[in-house]
Amino acid sequence: MKYNKVDDKACAQFPGKLSPLIIALLSLGTTNAHAAETLPPQELAKNVEFSSSFLQLEDQSAVDLSRYANGANITPGTYSSAVYVNGDPVGNMDVTLRERKDKTIYPCMTDTLLRQIPFRYDHLPAHFFDKVGECGDLQQLLPEAIVQYDSNELRLNIQLPQLYVSDSARGSVSPELWDSGIPAAILGYNLNGYQSTSHGVENKSLYAGINAGLNVGAWYFRHNGSYNWDQNGRKKYESINTYMQRDIPALRARALIGQANTRGDVFDTLPFTGVKLATDERMLPESQRGYAPEIRGIARTNAKITVRQSGQVIYQTTVAPGAFLIDDLYPTGYGGDLSVTVEEADGTRQAFTVPYASVVEQLRPGSTRYEIVGGDLRNDYITDHIALYQGTVRHGITNNVTGYGGLQVSQNYYALLGGAALGTGIGAFSFDVTQARMHLRGTDEVASPGQSYRLSYSETLNNTNLSVAAYRFSSSGFMDFLTAQQTLNAVKHGYGEDSISRSRNRFSLTASQGLADTWGQIYASGSVQDYWNKGGSDKQYQVGYNNSYGSVSYGISAGRTYSISGTEDTYLLTMSMPLGRSDSSYRPQLSMMLNHDSNGRTGEQATLSGTGGDEHQFSYSATAMNTNQGVGTSGALNAQYRAPFTNLSAGWSGGRNYHSESLGANGTIVAHSGGVTLSPYNSDTFALIEAKGAAGATVSGYPGVHIDHFGYALVPYLDPYQMNNITLDPKGASEDVEMASTEKKVAPYYGAVVKVKYGTKSGTPILVNATVNGDPVPFGAEVLDAEGRSVGTAGQGGQIYARVEKDQGALTVRWGKNSAQTCKIRYHLMPVGSTQKGNRLQTFTSECEAGSSSATSGHNELAMRSNTTGEGA
Incomplete structure (x- = not known):
């Protein structure tokens, strides 16, 4: 397998590599090769004459040097080349070189190649791309352009006046280069089968999550859903969302129709069915990606983790015993708490909530982000059709001030929000006020007006990362959109207004501090929330410390959670270290954990994990556990294999009076x-x-x-x-x-399937010592296959390298335009043994049949050498 038309190993066997010879040849004339490659076309010497006597040929007229008279240093043909514009690389692609009437060489500027150049499109001449055709000459399209081809480096250098080249921010890509992809059907799947037996009671379940899509042009259809089955008779398919989307590059925005979620950067995320037009920051250079929180917890056995938002299952997986981290949630907005359920193999469950609140986000001066939504609220627990009309906007006013606001309207509710984010020397602040009013159905006099005030702060200072500190106070009559609709739904079914909790104060904090030298890092997080119409408060706190000594990492943490059932404290000590040689990438990892809670439960756990395979496609873990209070010892085994077409997983865990098994598969199927x-x-x-x-x-x-x-x-x-x-x-x-x-380089739309085609040529490499009328074929002669494609050039001594697809056929050697300056080489390859890996280079000597191509092969069939080289081509 080689990259270039000429085989480097083959060329090492003979001194006929063309490019260095041509450069040496040009150096003997009045203009050297370097000048030919660097001088602008108008400064190149014209009609330079080269003497063929330096080549020491018997017939000096056999070589046509006129093609090099005006600076050309490579023969016409197609070459895989690096393309540079004003010194910056824009990609690798096939560049076709053609010959002008004066025998100078110019590269074909195809539409595909020109689209890789970051033009200022509004400054280009009228109908610029219409004039390109199959092979445009850039110096004729733009006389100010300088185009040079470096044959040594196989590099196309294009110099353009700054008038025509975009000065966008580093890393930016013109929308002209965005690729909407090919028509394709997509099916992403996540299958998980789970079986557990606890105290003789068996439980089986199956989960199948799909992300399906169909791309037609720039329109993308998407459907996300899940199927849940268990042996108790529950069989249900839940549709998470179905929608159609299309990017609008001119607006740096995306239009969507169907079921989706509001973005949640101003108001909390809400699921809806309708239409949406919203900007996407990923269309801008160096933009931040969508945000989703990390979910951390501890599983005592092989456990099933289910994540819900607004009552809908958005994620489900099986985890091994020990601490787990879920950090690959699809972004669903910046607001709307996540409910996490951990179902253990022994039948026990634990549930907790992960706050999912907006963070401070400023914009650059002049930047604008907006979202416009119109449709109906989508909620499984509200039976009425609730209209949702929402608009939000954020705009960078100055370098330090960003203003933002939003409006939510329904048939029985409205909310108006206004605020600003301010960057200061001590951190970034944001403050906003929301005025809302909810009307009860059928009553004109009863309403619930109120206000909510929110203050947020974020900063990184002296190694302290205070990622978010937020406080919100809401008056007694304030309800956000979802709370208002839940209250109206409760009243409709005979419950009181106070059956739905109304938040009063909410405070959340996350901070971490790196200590001096090698003393590690401490971190803390917490949230507190109380209510107007419910006693008590929801609280959770966590503090911890992490450090390492050599290759050993360790950490300790403590947490407290307040809930209806009471207060629970948890303590966790962890340690991990690699085993085996330090120079091996397959070293297994030993992790140990000790946990204790305020209920008196203590557990110890040790896990050995690692990877295997040439590409680390196999991963495994083995866990041993011991817990007091009659739980006893237990163990778990987990394995994962990344096959070429799917990702497979299997797990087993067992202990006193219980055991569980799981099988899973995930991957993607694309039809095209x-x-x-x-x-x-x-x-x-x-x-x-x-x-x-x-x-x-x-x-x-x-x-x-x-x-x-x-x-x-x-x-x-x-x-x-x-x-x-x-x-x-x-x-x-x-x-x-x-x-x-x-x-190659591509810049796809979000959700696209972009086709990237790589040219390949199959066949057997041959090295021919070719003669015509007893003399070597002319140096520099072009070699063509039966279809007229250029496959090589004759080197010194008449040696020709080519790759042929058929076992027998003919190659045409051409060094001029008339029939007397062509000849034909007929070949018949030697058979290759069945045990030989690949086709190896075959070398032989052949007489090139001069004149008409109708000559018969006869005795001119190649005299093949019995030896083939030991190197593959």
């Missing part, structure tokens, strides 16, 4: 015009690689992503609206295949 391609990864934006014949090649930076037998692979986790480098590694592919290029 070339067939069906599978991936072990779940993602929302993919690149579909097409590299026919390159089965086994890998995609650098994406473990487990291989070109399949059909010539396709799915690359996940692309950064939308930004340039993504996708590089193929030919290692693992057949040696019979040569790749025209191995690196």
Whole structure:
């Protein structure tokens, strides 16, 4: 597997590599090669004459040097090249070089190549792209442009006046380069089967979550849902949302129709059915990605974790015993608490709430973010159709001040919010006021007006990361949109207004402090909330300390939770260390944990985990546990295997009077015009690689992503609206295949499936010592295959390197325009043994049949050498 048209190993066997020879040749004339590559076209010497006597040829007229008279230093053809604009790389692509009437060479500026250049499109001449055609000459389209091709580096250098080149912020990508992708059907799946037996009682359940989609042009259809089944007869499919979306690049926004969620950066997140138009910061350079909180907890056994927001299941998985972290939630907005349920294998459950509140977010001066929503509230517990009309806007007024506001309206409710964020030397503050009013149905005189005041603060100062500190006070009559609708629904069904809790004060804090030298880090978090119409308060606090000594990491934490059932304190000590040689990437990890709570329960746990396989595709963990209060000892085994087409997992845990088993699979299936391609990864934006014949090649930076037998692979986790480098590694592919290029760039829309095609050429490499009329074929002659494609150039001594697809055929050698300056080489390859890996370079000597192509092969069939080289091509 090689990258270029000329095989480096083959060239090492003979002194006929063309490019260095041409450079040496040009250095003997009045204009050297370096000048030809660096001087602007108008400064190049014209009609330079070169003497063929330096080549020491018997027939000096056999070589046509006129093509080099005006600065050309490479023969016409297609070359995989790096493209640079004003010194900045814009990508690698195939560049076709053609010859002008004066025999100078110019690169074909195709529409695809020009779209890679960050033009100021409003400054280009009228109908610029219409004049490009199949092969445009940039120096004719833009006379001020300077185009130079460096044949040594296979690099196309384009110099443009700043008038035509965008001076956007570093990392920005013009919307002209965004790719909406190809038509495709997408199915992301997450399957989890769970079985447990506790005290003789068996429980079986199955969860299947899907993220399905259909892309047609720039329109993307999406459906997210889950199917839950258990042996007690519960069988239910829940639709999370279904919608259609389309990007509007001119507005840096996205239009959506269907079921979705409001963004939640001003008001809390609300699920709705309707239409939405909202800006997307990812369309801007260096923008921040969507926010979702991390969920942390402790599982005593192989446990099933379920995450709900607004009563809907948005995530479910099975975790091994010990501390767990869920940090891969799809962003669902900045507000709306998450309810987390941990279902243990022995049947016990624990539940807790993760606050999901807005954080301070300022904008640059002149920047604007907005969201407009119209539709109905979507809530499984409210039976009426509740209209929801919402608009929010944030605008950067100055470098330090951002103003924001919003309006929510329904048939029985309105809320008006206004506020500002202020950046100061001691941190960033935001303050806003919300005025709301709710009307009870059927009564004109009864209403519930109120106000809510919110103050937030965030700062990183002297190694202290105070990520968010927020306080909200609400008057007795204030209700947010969801609380108001829940209250109206309760009154409709005969309950009182006070049956739904109304928040009074809410305070949350998260802070961490790095200590001096190697003393580690301490952190603290907490939240407190009380109510107008309910006694008591909800409180939770946590403090902790982390550090490491050598390769050993350790930490201690303490937490307190207040709930209806009382107060519970928890304490946790953790320690982890690698085992084995430090120079091995397969070292297993030993983790130990000791926990204790205020109920007197104490548990110890040790886990051994690691990975295996050439690409770490196999992972495993084994856990041993012991708990007092009659629980006793228990254990768990978990394994995961990232297969080429799916991700498989299995788990087992067992203890006194219980055991559980689980099986899972997740991945993505994409149907496209070339067939069906599978991936072990779940993602929302993919690149579909097409590299026919390159089965086994890998995609650098994406473990487990291989070109399949059909010539396709799915690359996940692309950064939308930004340039993504996708590089193929030919290692693992057949040696019979040569790749025209191995690196390309794409900037996909969010949710797109972008096709990235890599040119490949299959066949056997041959090295021919060719003669015509007893003399070597002319130096620099072009070599064409049966379809007229350029496959090589004659080097010194008439040596020709080419890759041929058929076992027998003919190559045409051409060094002029008339038939007397062409000849034909006929070949018949030697058979290759069945045990030989790939097709190895075959070398032979052949007489090139001069004149008409109708000559018969006869005795001119190649005189093949019985030896083939030991190197693959």
